Amino acid sequence: MRAPCLKLHLAPLAILAALACACICGCSPKGPMFPLDNPAPRADTHSYAKPEEWKMTRVFLDLDVDFHRKVLRGTALLDLEHGPGSPAAAVILDTRALTVEKAEWSASQGAKPGAEAETWSDAEFSLGPDDPILGAPLRIELPAEARAVRITYETSPGAVALQWLEPAQTAGKKQPFLFSQSQAIQARSWIPLQDSPGIRVTYGAKIRVPRPLRAVMSADTNPFAEDASGKAIDASTLEFRFDQPKPIPSYLIALAVGDLAFANLDPRGGRQGRTGVYAEPSVLPRAASEFADTEKMVESIEARFGPYRWGRYDLLILPPSFPFGGMENPCLTFATPTVIAGDKSLVSLVAHELAHSWSGNLVTNATWRDFWLNEGFTTYLERRILEDIYGKDRADMEAVLGYRTLLDEMKTLPEKDQILYVDLKGRDPDDGFTQVPYEKGALFLRTIEGAVGREKFDAFLRSYFDKYAFQSITTQDFLGELADAFFREDPRLGSKIPVLAWVTQPGIPEGAAIPSSPLLKHVAEAAAAFADGKTQAASVPFKRWSSLEQLHFLRSLPKGLDAARMKALDEAFGLTHSGNSEVAAEWLLMSVRNGYSPAYPRLESFLIEVGRRKFIKPLYEELVKTPEGRARALAIYAKARPGYHPMAVATVDGILQGKGK
Ligand code: BES
Ligand code: ZN
Numbered sequence: 001m002r003a004p005c006l007k008l009h010l011a012p013l014a015i016l017a018a019l020a021c022a023c024i025c026g027c028s029p030k031g032p033m034f035p036l037d038n039p040a041p042r043a044d045t046h047s048y049a050k051p052e053e054w055k056m057t058r059v060f061l062d063l064d065v066d067f068h069r070k071v072l073r074g075t076a077l078l079d080l081e082h083g084p085g086s087p088a089a090a091v092i093l094d095t096r097a098l099t100v101e102k103a104e105w106s107a108s109q110g111a112k113p114g115a116e117a118e119t120w121s122d123a124e125f126s127l128g129p130d131d132p133i134l135g136a137p138l139r140i141e142l143p144a145e146a147r148a149v150r151i152t153y154e155t156s157p158g159a160v161a162l163q164w165l166e167p168a169q170t171a172g173k174k175q176p177f178l179f180s181q182s183q184a185i186q187a188r189s190w191i192p193l194q195d196s197p198g199i200r201v202t203y204g205a206k207i208r209v210p211r212p213l214r215a216v217m218s219a220d221t222n223p224f225a226e227d228a229s230g231k232a233i234d235a236s237t238l239e240f241r242f243d244q245p246k247p248i249p250s251y252l253i254a255l256a257v258g259d260l261a262f263a264n265l266d267p268r269g270g271r272q273g274r275t276g277v278y279a280e281p282s283v284l285p286r287a288a289s290e291f292a293d294t295e296k297m298v299e300s301i302e303a304r305f306g307p308y309r310w311g312r313y314d315l316l317i318l319p320p321s322f323p324f325g326g327m328e329n330p331c332l333t334f335a336t337p338t339v340i341a342g343d344k345s346l347v348s349l350v351a352h353e354l355a356h357s358w359s360g361n362l363v364t365n366a367t368w369r370d371f372w373l374n375e376g377f378t379t380y381l382e383r384r385i386l387e388d389i390y391g392k393d394r395a396d397m398e399a400v401l402g403y404r405t406l407l408d409e410m411k412t413l414p415e416k417d418q419i420l421y422v423d424l425k426g427r428d429p430d431d432g433f434t435q436v437p438y439e440k441g442a443l444f445l446r447t448i449e450g451a452v453g454r455e456k457f458d459a460f461l462r463s464y465f466d467k468y469a470f471q472s473i474t475t476q477d478f479l480g481e482l483a484d485a486f487f488r489e490d491p492r493l494g495s496k497i498p499v500l501a502w503v504t505q506p507g508i509p510e511g512a513a514i515p516s517s518p519l520l521k522h523v524a525e526a527a528a529a530f531a532d533g534k535t536q537a538a539s540v541p542f543k544r545w546s547s548l549e550q551l552h553f554l555r556s557l558p559k560g561l562d563a564a565r566m567k568a569l570d571e572a573f574g575l576t577h578s579g580n581s582e583v584a585a586e587w588l589l590m591s592v593r594n595g596y597s598p599a600y601p602r603l604e605s606f607l608i609e610v611g612r613r614k615f616i617k618p619l620y621e622e623l624v625k626t627p628e629g630r631a632r633a634l635a636i637y638a639k640a641r642p643g644y645h646p647m648a649v650a651t652v653d654g655i656l657q658g659k660g661k
Contacts, residue, residue, distance in 0.1 A: 376441015
């Protein structure tokens with residue numbers, strides 16, 4: 001922070017004197033106090049779009065969901081605004097493996113609910129070369145008076161955002177299922193649009209699905225009328241209508257179709273409530289009791305950080321092939337069923353996805369370089385919710401476990417990927433999906449909270465969310481707010497918290513507010529005593545512990561354990577058959593590492609059933625370390641691959657081909 005000021009000592013005395021005061025109160029009042037070396041921080045290297053020429057403002061989708069051909073087919077209508085000066089001759093959209101049949105333009109905007117643009121004229125269009133990361137640019141020629149384009153298109157069965165599930169992959173086994181996963185740059189594989197988080201749209205949709213399936217979207221779905229405001233368009237097909245009136249980035253547009261039922265989660269009940277859960281009918285009762293605290297969570301975060309601005313907050317429980325833990329699609333968080341543990345022990349996921357309704361969905365990273373603004377803030381807020389509802393012990397345990405995973409992963413990451421403001425140019429934004437934006441980001445915020453005090457920091461966050469509501473911002477924007485709120489007025493703070501080092505350097509800067517948990521300290525001691533042979537497995541109170549303590553115990557054991565110890569642990573704690581997915585995944589990893597064969601049948605069934613990348617990636621990575629393990633991995637993967645989401649397939653293909661991603 002001092003560096004730019006130091007340069008000034010070379011300047012003539014008068015200038016020096018003039019700037020000295022500015023320096024004390026934070027360098028030049030005009031230039032940033034924490035300058036990042038990036039002249040165009042808003043430029044998104046992961047999109048072909050040129051929003052300064054033409055910018056989409058609303059998307060309207062009119063799609064048929066074809067389970068037989070595994071395609072979506074129909075039209076995307078984009079309302080457009082042009083930049084200053086005379087409009088460019090063409091708009092450029094992002095696409096990936098889309099078949100574009102037709103493009104049209106209209107002089108009136110057509111995407112408003114109910115309003116159809118009057119006349120459409122054919123527009124010339126061309127698809128550019130296909131890039132393995134970015135897909136292909138779609139160029140549509142436009143006259144200056146154009147205010148909307150309409151594209152008739154079809155997705156491909158391999159669209160990376162979409163997973164088409166056979167009935168056998170669902171809980172009910174009778175109906176197929178479809179879901180989308182648009183983050184980070186996959187929306188373009190099911191909608192031709194400007195696929196950049198710096199560009200926001202409202203959206204609407206008409207989605208036709210075969211009976212008796214139900215469509216839900218990240219929009220104002222009405223859970224009480226079976227077909228929302230839609231109507232049956234013929235005997236065999238239902239049409240669902242949606243509207244998302246708040247401007248959101250494209251990666252938050254989401255769709256799921258399946259045999260879905262709904263349960264209210266709000267104590268106010270019925271139509272007075274705002275929280276609920278969708279799941280397949282056989283999963284619904286377990287889901288509803290696991291997530292019973294959802295409304296309390298919304299109230300906790302609202303009380304501190306401002307109103308929930310999205311209408312309803314519902315959860316959608318997907319089949320176990322969902323490649324993530326959760327995805328914060330507005331109004332409707334998508335979640336893996338592997339967090340239904342029966343004891344609410346994994347509901348931090350709901351706290352996390354809900355918190356994105358402030359950090360991420362309301363205030364959004366402008367580019368994928370700024371991803372830590374989404375995830376670091378959310379991880380921080382998640383723990384604040386947990387502390388409010390379940391107490392400080394629980395929040396501290398989550399923070400310690402998170403910090404430990406960060407340290408473990410950082411050992412394997414090159415320095416350039418340990419940086420919050422990570423340079424992803426020319427790379428897949430998925431490369432930035434590490435613990436760094438999450439846990440290092442949260443640690444940074446926790447450190448600031450510790451230095452300025454919780455009350456001031458909460459007030460700061462609340463006004464930050466208000467000021468930037470429904471906007472996409474850069475790391476530089478955030479650093480400006482931080483400087484204005486705290487650092488300009490208190491020069492000593494800068495020596496306690498090296499802000500630029502936090503954001504632009506690898507590793508963990510000095511002075512970080514490292515989390516600690518007395519409960520977990522106890523657990524680590526128990527693990528050490530067992531490892532040293534001082535206690536037997538039977539006298540470890542494992543079954544009385546929460547799953548967070550159980551996880552910490554397993555992670556605190558030495559990496560290498562002999563067969564007798566593995567067996568003793570398994571017999572005492574029933575680990576191979578643990579019903580807690582986190583504990584089971586950890587145990588299976590230990591089993592692979594130590595060649596503990598009684599766990600292999602569960603390893604196989606787990607890898608076939610569950611497609612959550614966080615679990616399957618480390619297991620395959622561990623397996624391929626030995627020739628025998630590699631053979632086992634290949635045999636299991638041959639059975640599991642058809643059931644994985646395209647993103648999980650890409651990850652595991654990479655591991656088995658030795659690319660390690
Ligand atoms: N938004 C992320 C998931 C994501 C990030 C998908 C980047 C694609 C690209 C979501 O909020 C998330 O962080 N999910 C976590 C769970 C959470 C409790 C840490 C996950 O899925 O593991
Ligand atoms: Zn997240």
